[in-house]
Amino acid sequence: MPFLMAGDPDLSSTRAALLSLQAAGADLIELGIPYSDPLADGPVIQAAASRALGSGTTPGRVLEMLTGLKGELQIPVILFTYSNPLLNRGMEAFCRDAAAAGAAGLVVPDLPLEEAEKLSAIASDHGLDLVLLVAPTTPADRMGRIAAASRGFTYLVSVTGVTGVRTNLESRVAVLVQQLKAMGPTPVAVGFGISGPEQARQVRDWGADGAIVGSALVKVMAQAYSQQGDIAAAAGQFCTQLRSALDA
Numbered sequence: 065m066p067f068l069m070a071g072d073p074d075l076s077s078t079r080a081a082l083l084s085l086q087a088a089g090a091d092l093i094e095l096g097i098p099y100s101d102p103l104a105d106g107p108v109i110q111a112a113a114s115r116a117l118g119s120g121t122t123p124g125r126v127l128e129m130l131t132g133l134k135g136e137l138q139i140p141v142i143l144f145t146y147s148n149p150l151l152n153r154g155m156e157a158f159c160r161d162a163a164a165a166g167a168a169g170l171v172v173p174d175l176p177l178e179e180a181e182k183l184s185a186i187a188s189d190h191g192l193d194l195v196l197l198v199a200p201t202t203p204a205d206r207m208g209r210i211a212a213a214s215r216g217f218t219y220l221v222s223v224t225g226v227t228g229v230r231t232n233l234e235s236r237v238a239v240l241v242q243q244l245k246a247m248g249p250t251p252v253a254v255g256f257g258i259s260g261p262e263q264a265r266q267v268r269d270w271g272a273d274g275a276i277v278g279s280a281l282v283k284v285m286a287q288a289y290s291q292q293g294d295i296a297a298a299a300g301q302f303c304t305q306l307r308s309a310l311d312a
Contacts, residue, residue, distance in 0.1 A: 065090065065091060065092045065093065065094055065142075065253060065255075065274050065275065065276045065277070066085050066090050066093055066094070066276075066277050066278075066281050066299070066302075066303055066306075067093075067094040067095075067096060067109075067144065067255070067276060067277065067278030067281065067282070068081055068082075068085075068093070068094075068095065068096065068112075068278075068281060068282060068285065068299065069096040069098055069109060069112035069113055069115075069116050069282060070095050070096060070097055070098065070116060070121060070126040070129070071098055071115075071116030071117070071119050071120075071121025071125070071126065072098070072112040072113070072115045072116045072119075072121075072282070072285070072286075073115050073116075073119060073289050073295075074119045074121075075119075075121060075125060075126070075129045077285075077289075077295045077296065078095075078129060079129055079132070079133060080295070080296035081285065081295060081296045081299040081300075082095070082133060082137055082141070083133070083136060083137065083296070084296040084297065084299050084300035084303075085299055085300060085303050086137060086138065086139050087300060088299075088300040088301070088302075088303035088304040088307060089303060089304065089307030089311075090139060090303050090307075091139060091274070092139055092140045092141070092142060092168075092274070093139060093140070093141050093142070094141075094142045094143075094144050094171065094276060094278070095126070095130070095141050095142070095143055095144065095167075096109065096112075096113070096144040096145075097123050097126050097143060097144065097145040097149060098112075098113040098114075098116035098117045098121050099113060099145065099146045099148070099149055100113075100117060101146070101148075103146070103173070103174055106279060108279040108282050108283050108286070109278060109279055109282055111286070112282045112285075112286065115286075123145070123149050123153060123158075126143075127161055127162060127164075127165040127167075128165075130165040130166055130167065131164070131165045131166060133166065134166050137166070140168035140169065141166065141167050141168055142167070142168060142169040142170065142171055142193075142195060142216070143162055143167045143169070143170050143171070144170075144171045144172075144173075145158075145170065145171075145172055146172065146173070146174050147172060147174050147175050147179075150172060150175075150183075155182075155183055155186050156186055159183075159186050159187045159189070159190040159192055160190055162190070162192060163190040163191050163192050167192060168192065168193060168216070169187075169192050169193035169194065169195050169215070169216045170183075170187055170192055170193070170194050170195065171195045171197070171219060172194070173197055177196070177206065177209060177210060177213070180194060180196055180213065181213050184196075184213055184215060187215075188215065193215035193216030193217075194213075194214070194215050194216075195214055195215065195216050195217055195218070195219050196210045196213055196214035196218060196219065197210070197218075197219045197220075197221055198210050198211070198218055198219070198220050198221065198240070198244060199221045200221070200222075200236060200237070200240060204243070207243065207244065207247070208247050211244055211247040211248055211250060212247070212248060214250055215250075216250075216251075217250060217251040217252060217253045217273065217274060218244055218250050218251070218252050218253070219253055219255060219276070220237070220240055220241060220244060220252055220253065220254045220255070220272070221255065221256045222237045222254050222255065222256050222257045222258070222267075237254060237267065237270065238270040238271075241254065241267070241270045241271045241272050242270075242271055245271060251273035251274065252271075252272050252273055252274070253272060253273060253274030253275065253276050254267040254270075254272045254274070254275055254276065255275070255276030255277075255278065256276075256278075258275050258276065258277050258278075258280070259277070259279070259280040260277075260280060260305075260306070261305060261306055261308075261309030261310070262309075263275070264277065264306055264309065264310055265309060265310065268310060275306075275310075277306060280302070281299060281302055281303070284298050284299065284302045285298055285299050
């Protein structure tokens with residue numbers, strides 16, 4: 065599951081990149097809505113959000129772009145946003161508009177579990193899955209509540225900290241994957257720190273159902289942009305390498 069920031073460097077590039085990732089074999093796509101205070105994001109994705117905001121990207125424009133892809137984009141898109149933009153628009157209105165645009169689900173990393181349980185019901189009414197996050201520091205009892213409330217899949221954060229490319233994944237992630245899978249049938253996807261095929265294969269071998277690759281892809285796209293290259297093609301090539309490694 066690749067992650068990219070909507071509007072980085074502009075929404076026309078995002079549109080092309082989404083279609084390129086689909087053609088390259090992505091199963092789902094996590095699409096970030098840029099926000100000025102991205103607490104869970106490391107420097108690469110923070111920079112992407114700044115570029116997107118600088119180009120005039122707003123939640124409304126992101127949903128308009130997504131609406132324009134109906135009939136072309138066939139794989140599920142999970143919107144990644146923070147609480148403030150969501151609450152500013154209103155939970156009900158945001159879920160209604162996201163579903164109308166063709167989104168399949170939501171990730172809201174800074175939303176407390178108690179509020180997430182409320183949002184999950186609203187999202188479900190509009191046909192959206194609210195994906196909840198589990199961190200390495202999450203207590204077992206709370207992990208069980210999160211696993212029970214999460215829809216679509218449970219997002220397992222592989223590190224204590226923000227997003228970013230890392231060389232090695234902590235071995236305790238393997239234990240967390242198995243704990244989550246023992247709590248119910250909801251698939252488990254691992255993100256934060258997966259930089260390429262080696263880490264993706266590793267989390268697959270640990271039993272995870274999905275690997276979320278964000279900062280590494282965003283970095284590749286940023287490099288293509290700085291070199292005046294084809295951003296969508298660079299994204300597709302990166303995804304093809306991941307897909308080939310996982311299918312080998």
